[in-house]
Every structure is written in C-alpha cells, then in structure tokens.
Amino acid sequence: MAFLTSTFYGNEIWRWFLTLAVILFVGFALRILLKLIVRKLKRWAEKTPGRFDDLVVELLAKTKFLFIFIVSLYAGTLILSLPELADRVLRGLFVVAFLFQAGFWGDGIVTFWIRRSVRRRLDSDASTATSLSAFGFIAKVAIWAVVFLVALDNLGVDITGLVTGLGISGIAVALAVQNILKDLFASLSIIVDKPFVIGDFIIVGDLMGTVEKIGLKTTRVRSLSGEQIIFSNSDLLDSRVRNYKRMYERRIVFSTGVTYDTPPDTLERIPAMVCEIVEAQENVRFDRCHFRALGDFALQFETVYYVLVSDYNVYMDIQQAINFALVRSFEEAGIEFAFPTQTVHVKTEPRVDGATGEETR
Numbered sequence: 596m597a598f599l600t601s602t603f604y605g606n607e608i609w610r611w612f613l614t615l616a617v618i619l620f621v622g623f624a625l626r627i628l629l630k631l632i633v634r635k636l637k638r639w640a641e642k643t644p645g646r647f648d649d650l651v652v653e654l655l656a657k658t659k660f661l662f663i664f665i666v667s668l669y670a671g672t673l674i675l676s677l678p679e680l681a682d683r684v685l686r687g688l689f690v691v692a693f694l695f696q697a698g699f700w701g702d703g704i705v706t707f708w709i710r711r712s713v714r715r716r717l718d719s720d721a722s723t724a725t726s727l728s729a730f731g732f733i734a735k736v737a738i739w740a741v742v743f744l745v746a747l748d749n750l751g752v753d754i755t756g757l758v759t760g761l762g763i764s765g766i767a768v769a770l771a772v773q774n775i776l777k778d779l780f781a782s783l784s785i786i787v788d789k790p791f792v793i794g795d796f797i798i799v800g801d802l803m804g805t806v807e808k809i810g811l812k813t814t815r816v817r818s819l820s821g822e823q824i825i826f827s828n829s830d831l832l833d834s835r836v837r838n839y840k841r842m843y844e845r846r847i848v849f850s851t852g853v854t855y856d857t858p859p860d861t862l863e864r865i866p867a868m869v870c871e872i873v874e875a876q877e878n879v880r881f882d883r884c885h886f887r888a889l890g891d892f893a894l895q896f897e898t899v900y901y902v903l904v905s906d907y908n909v910y911m912d913i914q915q916a917i918n919f920a921l922v923r924s925f926e927e928a929g930i931e932f933a934f935p936t937q938t939v940h941v942k943t944e945p946r947v948d949g950a951t952g953e954e955t956r
C-alpha cells in the first residue's frame with residue numbers, strides 16, 4: 596500500500612495504474628463497439644434502399660485506430676495532475692487527431708458521392724464521370740489543406756503569414772492559369788446545368804456536329820463531314836448553342852410553284868390536295884397550306900407542317916414521301932410545276948420606204 600501511495604512525477608502510483616487501465620479499457624471498448632456498430636449497420640444497409648446508412652457505415656469504417664488511441668490516452672490522463680505544458684500538449688494532440696480524423700471523414704463523404712455519381716453516369720455519360728472524378732480530387736485537396744492549416748494553428752504556429760503567402764501565390768497562379776480555370780469552371784457548369792450531353796447534336800455558330808466528349812477544358816464534337824471539332828468549354832458557354840437532340844417536334848415550311856396557265860378552279864383545289872397528302876404521313880401534324888404569292892414565274896403555295904419526332908432522317912423520309920405524292924397527284928390533275936422561264940415579246944415599228952413611200956416592217 597505504501598508503494599501505491601508513493602509519488603511519481605507528481606502523482607500517486609495508483610493514479611498511474613488507473614490511468615493505464617482507463618486507456619486500455621477505453622481503447623478496447625471503443626474499438627470493439629465500433630466494429631459491432633459497423634457490422635450491424637452493414638447488415639441493415641444491405642436491406643434498405645437508402646444511401647444515408649451506406650454513408651454512415653463507410654464513415655465509421657474510416658475511423659482510424661490512432662484516433663481511438665489518442666482519445667483513450669486523453670481520457671486516461673484526465674485522472675492525472677499534469678504540468679501546464681504537458682496538459683497543453685495533450686490537448687493539442689487530441690485536437691489535431693480529431694481534425695485529421697475529420698479530414699478522413701470529409702474525404703470519405705467526397706469519395707462516396709463521387710463513386711455513386713460516377714456509377715450512375717458511367718454508361719450514359721463517361722466523360723462527365725471523368726470530370727466528376729477530377730472535381731472530387733480538387734475537393735479532397737481543399738479539405739486536407741483546411742485540416743492542415745487548422746492543425747498548425749492549434750499547435751501554436753502562426754499561420755497568418757502562411758495564409759497570406761498562399762493567398763498571394765494563389766492569386767499569381769490564378770492569373771497565370773486564368774484561361775484554364777475559366778474552362779474548368781465552365782466544365783463544372785456544363786456538368787451541373789447540362790445544356791447538352793454526349794450524343795446530342797448541337798450547332799454553335801456555323802459549326803455543327805454530335806458531342807463525343809466533355810472534358811475538363813474542351814468539348815469535342817464530330818461534324819457531319821467527319822472531322823472532329825474541339826471547342827473550349829468557356830467558348831461554348833459564351834455562345835448560343837442549339838441542341839437539336841432535345842427538339843420535341845420540327846416545324847417544316849416548303850413552297851410549291853405552279854405555272855400561270857393553271858385554271859383558277861384547279862388552283863383552289865391545291866391546298867386541299869396538299870393537306871390530304873401531308874396528313875396521310877405518320878408522325879406529322881398538318882398546320883396550313885396557302886396560295887402565298889404571285890411570283891415572277893410561278894404561282895406560289897406555302898405549306899407548313901410539324902414532324903412529331905426529332906430524328907432528321909425521319910423528317911427527310913416524310914418530306915420525300917410528300918414530294919413523291921405531290922408529283923403524282925399534280926400529274927393526275929394536269930397541274931404543271933413552274934420553273935424559271937422568261938417570255939420575250941418583240942415589238943416592231945412600221946418603217947416608210949423613202950423611194951416608194953410605202954410602209955414596211
């Protein structure tokens with residue numbers, strides 16, 4: 596008993612033994628409890644469709660043994676009467692351990708979100724999945740930078756100069772790579788807002804094609820003639836992009852010209868003939884057909900209809916069928932299509948013969 600009550604570094608021996616017992620008990624208890632919770636949550640998560648329980652399981656699994664050890668060490672030393680310096684060091688160690696464990700948890704949240712997002716988009720939008728992975732890496736770097744700076748601050752390091760230096764360096768780097776950063780954030784806007792995705796047919800100015808890849812800096816489009824067109828993402832966001840893949844219906848306007856010698860009664864029949872031909876097609880909504888104008892060499896009729904699908908080939912098949920039917924119907928009705936012609940009328944004036952006085956032409 597005298598041994599237990601003797602003093603060692605300002606504390607009785609029994610306090611040191613009790614501290615060791617608390618450290619071992621808290622460490623093993625937390626370790627075993629954590630494993631049991633993770634095991635049970637895993638079984639429960641497999642039976643539920645929600646994602647929150649999967650995230651909790653993954654975060655608990657990322658709890659490090661070193662963090663548990665430092666927590667148990669700090670809990671055990673609460674029994675002891677320690678010098679101010681030692682107490683401050685232990686508190687700082689505990690805070691730093693918690694910060695780094697929070698960094699691992701934040702890293703786990705980003706990894707969980709990126710993995711699930713990539714899994715959903717990988718088959719339909721592989722380039723977006725790649726971009727998400729890159730943004731996940733940037734988010735992790737930001738998390739660990741914050742953890743590192745806060746940890747240094749808690750250890751008594753003056754980080755004001757360091758933050759100022761990093762800020763100045765960051766501004767310099769940002770100015771040097773501002774075009775890259777502009778394209779990078781434009782890529783983020785395209786991923787989030789989705790003005791187009793891979794497979795969409797877009798027109799940008801006088802360039803057009805099918806989107807093949809959306810990268811961090813550029814978007815690649817395959818033109819109709821076969822070459823690949825590369826746009827910077829910032830240029831795309833600054834331009835007016837027409838996305839034909841998302842067109843629900845296509846408005847079609849075409850003109851038909853007949854000759855001027857077509858009888859009026861026949862002209863009045865033409866709108867009804869055109870209406871019947873257009874309405875006979877599938878995936879079509881007829882709008883109107885009017886005698887539009889007296890042209891230079893033709894009597895012009897204007898027809899408007901809508902193709903109810905966005906596929907360009909379907910539209911061309913429908914227009915071709917309409918043209919064939921118009922040619923056939925007009926031929927049966929004796930209506931002639933007009934083509935550019937000019938009629939020249941020559942007028943001659945009478946001329947008097949000076950010798951005979953007779954008029955000649």
